[in-house]
Amino acid sequence: MHELSVTESILEIAIRHAQAQKAGNITDLYLVIGQWSSVVDDSVQFYWDIISEGTIAKGAKLHFRRVITELICQDCGRGYQPGSENMNCPQCGGTNVKIKTGEEFFLEAIDVEE
Amino acid sequence: MTQRIPVVEKILSANDRLALENQACFDAAGVLALNFMASPGAGKTSLIEQTVKGLRGHLRLGMINGDIATSMDADRAQAAGATAIQINTGGDCHLDAVMVQTAIAQLDLTVLDLVIIENVGNLVCPAEFKLGTHKSVLVASIPEGDDKPYKYPGMYRGVNALVINKIDLLPYVPFRMDFFKQGIQVLNPGVTQFAVSCRTGEGISSWLEWLQKEIKEFKKG
Numbered sequence: 001m002h003e004l005s006v007t008e009s010i011l012e013i014a015i016r017h018a019q020a021q022k023a024g025n026i027t028d029l030y031l032v033i034g035q036w037s038s039v040v041d042d043s044v045q046f047y048w049d050i051i052s053e054g055t056i057a058k059g060a061k062l063h064f065r066r067v068i069t070e071l072i073c074q075d076c077g078r079g080y081q082p083g084s085e086n087m088n089c090p091q092c093g094g095t096n097v098k099i100k101t102g103e104e105f106f107l108e109a110i111d112v113e114e
Numbered sequence: 115m116t117q118r119i120p121v122v123e124k125i126l127s128a129n130d131r132l133a134l135e136n137q138a139c140f141d142a143a144g145v146l147a148l149n150f151m152a153s154p155g156a157g158k159t160s161l162i163e164q165t166v167k168g169l170r171g172h173l174r175l176g177m178i179n180g181d182i183a184t185s186m187d188a189d190r191a192q193a194a195g196a197t198a199i200q201i202n203t204g205g206d207c208h209l210d211a212v213m214v215q216t217a218i219a220q221l222d223l224t225v226l227d228l229v230i231i232e233n234v235g236n237l238v239c240p241a242e243f244k245l246g247t248h249k250s251v252l253v254a255s256i257p258e259g260d261d262k263p264y265k266y267p268g269m270y271r272g273v274n275a276l277v278i279n280k281i282d283l284l285p286y287v288p289f290r291m292d293f294f295k296q297g298i299q300v301l302n303p304g305v306t307q308f309a310v311s312c313r314t315g316e317g318i319s320s321w322l323e324w325l326q327k328e329i330k331e332f333k334k335g
Contacts, residue, residue, distance in 0.1 A: 002207055002239045009125050017121050027116060031125075036268050038238045069267075071300075084264060087300040095299040103268070105242075107121045114115055 003043035007051055010044070014057055014110050023112030026057040034104035035069040060110075069102030129243055132211035136218060136246025143223035145176075146332040147231065149245050151269065152253035153262075154235030157279040159187045160312035161253055161321075162230055166194035168322040169228075173329065176226040178217040180209040180234045187232060196230075197221065208239035211246055227329055237266040248332065249274040256280045260290045263297030270298060275306040277321060282311040 010029065018026050033039050041064045052058050072079050073089035074096040080089065088095055124130065140147040152158045159179075166175055177198040179187040188200035199217045201209065214231060221229065231247055233240040252273040254262060257280060263270040270276075276298065284291075298305060306324065310317035 002242070005129075005206070005210065006125055009128055012128065013121065013123050013125070017119055017123075021117075021119055023117070023119070036271075038242060038268060082267075082300075085261070087264065087267075087297060095296060096303065097300055099271070103271075105126070106124045109118055109120050109122075111116050111118050114117065 003040060004047050004051075006039060007044050007047035010048070010107060011051055011055065011057060013107050014060075015055060017110060018056060018112050021112065023114060024056065025113045026060045026110050027113055028061045028063060028111035029057070030063045030065065030108040030110070032065045032067060032104045032106055032108050034067045034102040036099075036102040037105040039105065065108070067101050067104050070100045071097045072100050073097050126242060126244075129211045132215060133244035133246040136211055136214050137248070138246075139218055139223065140229065140246065140248065143226070144333055145223050145226050145229050146249075146329050147229045147245075147247040149231050149233060149240075149247040149250040150253060151233045151237075151240045151250060151273070152235060152255075153237050153258055156235070156253045156255040156258060157312050158232050158235070158253050159190050161277060161279060161310070162187075162191055162196070162232060163194045164312050164315070164318050165230070165322065165325065166191060166196045168318060169325070170195050173227040173326070174225060176221050176223070176229040178209075178214060178221070178229065178231040180213065180232060182206070182234065191232075197226070203234060207234055207236050208243050209233050209245060210243045214245045227333075228325070237262065237269045241266075241269040241272050249328065251275045251277060253277045253279055256283045256289050257287055260288075260294040261297075263294065263301055267301050270301045273302065273305065275308070275324070276302075277308045277310055279310055279312055281309045281316065282314050 075094040076092040078091040150158050175196045177191040177196045180201045185200040188198040191198040199220050201213050250273045308321045
């Protein structure tokens with residue numbers, strides 16, 4: 001639901017990095033989004049097409065790399081993906097777990113033309 | 115010629131930076147700031163009313179209320195005895211650090227001990243946007259159902275305290291407390307928890323004691 005402000009941030013970060021390198025146009029953006037980050041690709045794309053208009057990022061392609069949630073049991077060391085109705089360790093039943101991946105939300109890289 | 119530029123920057127880094135500025139304002143004034151989050155109807159405003167009443171005469175409380183429209187919540191907090199600023203987000207589903215910065219400017223922090231920021235009722239977006247508060251509190255409620263930690267892991271993960279409200283309804287609705295708490299144990303082990311009923315007042319005293327202890331520790335630095 002908050003994809004407009006998210007998309008504005010993506011644009012601001014991309015332009016800032018492109019300008020720091022004195023680049024001409026941005027052609028591609030590589031985003032990394034964890035499964036537990038509440039961001040919807042289609043909405044970001046929708047806003048992107050509108051707000052990138054008139055900037056050096058106009059028409060740039062957005063690439064989304066989704067990272068699935070993976071938990072690690074601290075008791076038995078088992079790595080697993082949480083179930084929707086059960087997040088306990090499937091091996092030992094433990095609840096002492098760390099979240100390894102799934103909360104990412106960053107811009108990894110951009111492609112620019114000189 | 116196309117060139118790849120590595121960026122690796124968090125998307126919400128601008129908001130995070132502003133949140134730090136907000137926190138510096140609270141720190142400079144020696145005011146503890148809390149971010150209250152919950153789904154609509156969980157009882158954020160009721161808990162705030164109970165808190166204002168319970169702390170009246172002991173602590174000076176300021177409120178920042180976020181809602182899509184109306185000033186009903188700020189009015190309720192004000193009626194209970196707090197200084198309240200209403201933010202209407204005009205459709206945004208969460209408060210962000212910029213909105214809070216604007217509200218802070220309207221509050222005289224020097225005459226306050228505690229500021230509670232009541233976020234927009236929503237279990238998704240508020241978890242992503244830092245405001246500059248020292249602690250976040252999630253108000254859950256029995257009628258919402260026991261599956262909420264599993265459905266909204268981001269929200270349950272990031273909070274420092276969990277207030278489970280409307281426990282007076284436990285005899286009337288199906289709610290497996292064990293199942294609910296098992297989800298919390300995975301997502302946020304050891305999080306401080308309170309079982310309360312804002313309607314009957316049950317459990318409110320433990321919540322107020324915790325709050326007073328937090329403020330005292332904060333002021334000690």
